[in-house]
Amino acid sequence: MSNGFEAEKSAASAWFRSLRDEIVAAFEGLEDTHKADQPAGRFEVTETKRQSDDGSDAGGGLMSVMRGGRVFEKVGVNVSTVFGQLGPAAQKAMAARGVPGMADDPQFWASGISLVAHMQNPHAPAVHMNTRMFWTPHAWWFGGGSDLNPCIEYDADTAHFHAVQKAHLDPHDPALYPKLKSWADEYFYIPHRNRARGVGGIFMDDHCSGDWEADFKLTQDIGRAFLPAYLPLVEQRRDTPWDASDKDTQLVHRGLYAEYNLVYDRGTKFGLATGHDANAVLMSLPPLAKWV
Template sequence: MYNNIELCKKEARDWYFHLRDSVCQQFENIEERFGTNKKFQRKAWSRLGGGGGEMSIMHGDIFEKVGVNISTVFGSFNEKFAKEIPGAEDSRIFWACGVSIVAHMKSPFVPAIHTNTRFIVTEKCWFGGGTDLTPAFRDEQEKDFFHQELKKVCDQTDVTYYPKFKEECDRYFFLPHRNEARGVGGIFYDYLNTGAWEKDFAFNKNIGQAMPSIFTKIVENKVDKPWTEEDKEIQLIKRGKYVEFNLLYDRGTRFGLMTNGNTEAVLMSLPPYAKW
C-alpha cells in the first residue's frame, strides 16, 4: 500500500478529470480540422452503492463514434466477484477511478484505438491500463510507428516496461475462439505497484498524455485516403470481432457490470455499426 492512500486517491481522481478534458479537446480539434465542428456530448450518471461518472460521446465526420468516460466508484464487491480481486479476500470494500477512451473512425483506413488507465484500491492498491490499435487494414509502417512511440513513453520510466507490457497486451487482446489477435497490439498492464507512488503515477500520466498526440499523427496520415463501400464492409466485419472481445473477455466490461456500473457507460466501447 502506498503512503497516505487518501491523498493518492485524490491525486489520481484529479488527474483523470484533467486527462478527460485534455483528450476531448484534442479529439474535437481533429474533428474541426478535418471534418465539422462537432463536439462531445456529456452525460452524468450515479451508481447505487457509491460514486458515479460522466460519459463524453462524439459522433462526427472523422470520428464515427468516440467515447471518453470517467468514473469514480466505491462500495463493496459481491461475495463471488471479491474472490477474483486482489486484496478483497477479507474485506470486500473497494474504490476505483479511471478513464476509458475508445475511438471508432469513419474511414476504414484509420484504425480504432483504445486507451484505459485506472487506479483501484482494496486492501491492496494498483494501477492498470494500456493502449492498443485495431486497424481494419494492416499497415506495418503504422504499426511500427505506434509501437516505437509507446516504447519511448515506457522507457521514460523503466526500460523493462515496453517488452513486458507489449507481451501482456498480445496475450490479453486475443480472441481464443477465433485464434487471432484483436489488432496489432500495444501495451497492457495490471496490478502495477512498485511501492513508489510518484513513479507509478508518473507512468500512468505519461501514457494518458502521449496517446492523443500519437493518434493524431496516425489520423493525419490516413484521413484523406479515398475508400470504397467494399473497404467499409471489411471495417464493419473487423468491428464485429472487436465487439466479441469486449463482450466476452474485456476485464473493464466485466468489472463495470459486476460492480453495478452504468450499463450505457460500460458498453460505450461498442462501435455504432458492425457486421458478422
C-alpha cells in the same frame, strides 16, 4: 492504508479527469480541421451514477460520446470514480487475482479513464486506451494501456504507434516496453478466432511496485503517450479514398472488437458486475458491425 491514502486517490482521480479534458479537446480539434460538408462533431456529456445495493451514493463520472462526426463515427471518453463494497462474485474474482483481505473487508475505490474510437474512414484506425487505479484497505495497484485496432493495416502506422509508447516507457525502465507489449499481445487476443484483435500496444494490470509515486508517474506517461501516438495516424488517414469494399472490411473487423469486449474484457465484466451505468460500460461497442 485507508486513512493515509486520500491524497493519492484525489491526485489519481484529478489526473484521469485532466487527461479526459485534453483528449476531448484534441478530438474535437480533429473534427474542426477536417474538410466536410457536415457540421463538426461534438461530444455529448452525461453524468453517470453508481448506486450501492442499499441505494446510497457510490460515485460516478462523466460519459462523453460523439456520434456521426466528420472524422469519428463513434468515440467515447469516459472517466469515473466509484467506491463502496464489492459483492460476493467480485470479491471472489479479486481474491483469485491475489488481492488479500477481501473476505474481511470488501471495501474498494476505483478511478480511471476509458476511451474507444471508431472511425468514419476505414483507413483510419480504431483505438482503445484506458488507465486506472484500484484501492482496497489492503492493497492498491494501477492498470491499463492502449492498443491500435486498424481494419486496414499500415506497417508505418503500427511502427509509429509502438515507437511512441516505447519512448514514454523507456525513461522509467528500458525493460518495460517489451514486457508491456508482450502483455498486450497476450491480453488483446481472441481465442475463439485464433487471432489478435488489432496490432497491439501496451498493457499492464495489478501493477504495484510498492512506490506509489513512481507507479503513478508511469501511469501518467502511459496516458501522455496516447495523443502523440494516435493523432498523427488519424490526420494522415482521414482523407484516404475508400470504397464499399473497405467499409465492409471495417464492419467485419468491428465484429471482432465487439466479441472481445463482450466475452473477454475485464473492465466490461467488472463494470457490469459492480452496478456501474451500463451505457457507460458498453460505450466501447461500435455503432455498426457485421458478421459473415
